[in-house]
Amino acid sequence: MKINFHFIRYAGGRNNLFLLLILLSGVLALGCVSQQPQPGREWPISAEEYSSSAAGSTEKLIWPIDCKPGVNCDIFYPDIDKDGKANCGQVGSIGHEGTDIGISWGMMEKGTDVYAAADGVVKWVFDGKYDRCENFGLPFGIKLNDNPDCNDPAGPPQPGASSGYRVCTERGDYCNAALKTAGGNANCVWCFYGGNVIVILHDANKTSGVFATRYDHLKNGSILVRPGDKVKAGQKIAEAGSAGRSSGPHLHFEVWSDWYTPIDPWAPSCGPTGSLWRYKNPANQT
Ligand SMILES: [Zn+2]
Incomplete structure (x- = not known):
């Protein structure tokens, strides 16, 4: 079976396994349309472009990974309201x-930079997990990786202890007295399934209501920041990988409006109008 999936992965085009697994996960059955950008579509600007633009000219999010959607990466949009389709109407x-941004194994090996999407302070960092996981989403219980870091965790979540693809920490500020009363210590443990993970806190008053951003599945040993570090929008914080509960190399990028409410940066229509992205117009570079 492993040989068969390798065949699929390398059978032309980028990132076929990632696409295959999305399809297997049921998107096709729900009416799959091309995830390629439409002509004239506007995209978030890159870190390079951001750094060359006027400082302080935006308070929105910049594109968090060094790739171009539809050129060398693919976007899978979030479905925050869990109604079965991406909130902004695209394939999700x-x-x-979160938004999953899929890249090829070749790009991962070469090194694909991940950037802070806005100015902020690093809250949590998890590193050291194996980063070539492919087990997530496979049918029939198929496992491509024996590495424990790619597989289900064992035992109850414990702050500071990781198991399988799960990493856990204290909820910190979020774990107030009411939560403790309601759920005991279990309510004070916060776990992520992204293996190698960064969470950055932002000043929501300066970043269009964005309180935090999260970056999952990072390449083992690539993380450049530590908790407490101040980061600037566009600053390289890590490289993309396939650590944790993952089907192939991609960045899982999540946006929170508080502790803890995920929001869709693409809403309402996968485009610049009203979204949380800072965009450029590819046609006239303005
Ligand atoms: Zn994801």
């Missing part, structure tokens, strides 16, 4: 609370 990852 059903029930998913």
Whole structure:
């Protein structure tokens, strides 16, 4: 079976396994349309472009990874309201609370930079997990990776302890007295399934209501920041990988409006109008 999936992965085009798994996950059955950008579509600007633009000219999010949608990466949109389709009307990852941006294995190996999407302070960092996981989303219980870092965790979540693809920490500020009363210590543990993960806190008053951004599945050993570090929008914080509960190399990028409400940066229509992205117009570079 492993040989068969390798065949699929390398059978022309980028990132076929990632696409295959999305299809297997049921998107096709729900009416799949091309995820390629439409002609004239506007995209978030890159970190390079951001750094050359006027400082302080935006308070919105910049594109968090060094790739061009539709050129060398693919977007799978969030479905925050879990109604079975991406909130902004494009192909989405059903029930998913983040944007998945898929790249090829070759791009991962070469090194694909991940950037802070806005100015902020690093809250949590998890590193050291194996980063070539492919087990997530496979049918019939198929496992391509034996590495424990790619597989289900064992035992109850514990702050500071990781198991399988799960990493856990204290909820910190979020874990107030009411939560403790309601759920005991279990309510004070916060776990992520992204293996190697960064969470950055932002000043929501300066970043269009964005309180935090989260970056999952990062390449093992690539993380350049530590908790407490101040980061600037566009600053390289890591490289993309396939750590954690993952089907192939991609960045899971999540946006929160508080502790803890995920929001869709693409809403309402996958485009610049009213969204949380800072865009450029490819036609006239303005
Ligand atoms: Zn994801």
